[in-house]
Amino acid sequence: MEGPAKVLIIDDEEVVLDSCTQILKGGDYEIATALEGAAGLALVQSIHPDLVFVDLKMPGISGIEVLQKIHETDPAIVTIVITGYATVASAVEAMKQGAYDFLPKPFTPDEFRLITQRGLDKRRLVLETMALRQEKEMLREHFAAIVSHELKSPLASVQQNLYAFAQETESVLTDSHKARLERMKSSIDTLLKLIHTWLRAYSTDVEGIQQNFKPVSLASVIAQAVESTQPHAIRKDIDITTSIEDGLAPVMGDEGTLVESLVNILGNAVKYSRLGSKVVVKAEAEPGAAVISIADAGVGIAKEDLPFIFEGFHVGKPGPGAEKGSGLGLAITRRIVEAHGGSITAQSELGKGSTFVIRLPTVEAGGRDLPAPAADRPRESQQGGSE
């Protein structure tokens, strides 16, 4: 709020307008008055007041209706109702319409000054909240750029120099030196990967991937995801078995991000599994949908945590090897699945394991349900994949 606070008073009694104006005179206010609702609403449009007093009982448009209209115009304007007969019912009704407070007639100058002050304090808070919300949104949008430049660039330079250094000093370093150098490189690698994950979570343009949807075979998606998780599974002696129903219809989607989402789930399954246990991946057809389930017999998720796992920055209890996650994998996965018009759910029992189920709408035979952009393209380019 810059400059004097703008206060608008709408009341059909001229004496009320006059005395209110008199009371606030000398303070840092700009005061406007109106004798009935329509004129008052016109002033709301033209002067954008910070605070509006509205008499509930006026000829013409009712006070309640004036309140509604003000909030439609700008919900950030703070309104206080003046009520001649201070019945609880009318005050409650006004508050329901979004009025911040009510002022029963007759009132003393001090009461009026005080409630004006309180109303303007409220207005300041409302504006501040809005500004903060906007700032938060801006930060979120710029997060990718900020992170990539401010964090990633110096880390990449350090890593580049470690690469060069390792090469140049190859012949003079002892094995212990080299081992430490390797650990440095791998730590920085981990950090860079973490930053990548953040970037993905904050800047993945979900609508963007939808523009490139093509029919995708889930068998291929699952095979790629399993392949990418296999090294970790082998290290932990975990057996990943897959069973895919024959003739599963393709889904309209983006193969890359679908693989990514499955890798996230499979990676978690392996991460939170005990050595030597099993992870089972199944894909089955339902009418109009494909259902992929990934079940592990790992540490499981506590009941109280389960509702939050698909939200960002939720980090589960460490896995058996004290492995921790970034807390973003499942949030990204959910965004990807939802961008495909699908859903993801989880069931889990602490100590017994978890099952994640992804449902994706499938393309009906004959391609009737192909979205328009893909249907416009020649068949060949749909199948061709990226070059």
Added chain:
Amino acid sequence: MSPKRKLLVIDDDPDFVDGIKSILVAADYEVDVAYNPKDGFRALQSKIYDLLLLDIMMGRGAEGVMIARKLRKDPKLRDMPVLIITGIREQIAFLFPGGAVHPHFVAVDELVEKPVEPKLLLERVSALLKTAEDRRAQTA
């Protein structure tokens, strides 16, 4: 032995440049460096290079892209191979969602991400030099 191949690096991060320059010098390339697009372009005008290593995100935004566009218009420089180095593969990926991340600014180019492992860097550099050479042999 054939004369040393001349490479130019244009990148505004001196630390990063140190890290790749020493790898390239160790592999017996002659390496010049420019730390901003202006100096870089001046260097390209004054000397003939066999290959350019170009950072895409310099200064305020993608100033490297502007260099690539200028190269494309210049008949003398159009055929020089370019290794594009970027710290922001994901942002490029968003510009071309779903597609292979390869902008093709000039006839012969390739993209690597920062940091780049010595083996990969040297492989890409020699592959690009060879592709450019083959092209020249064909047109000659």
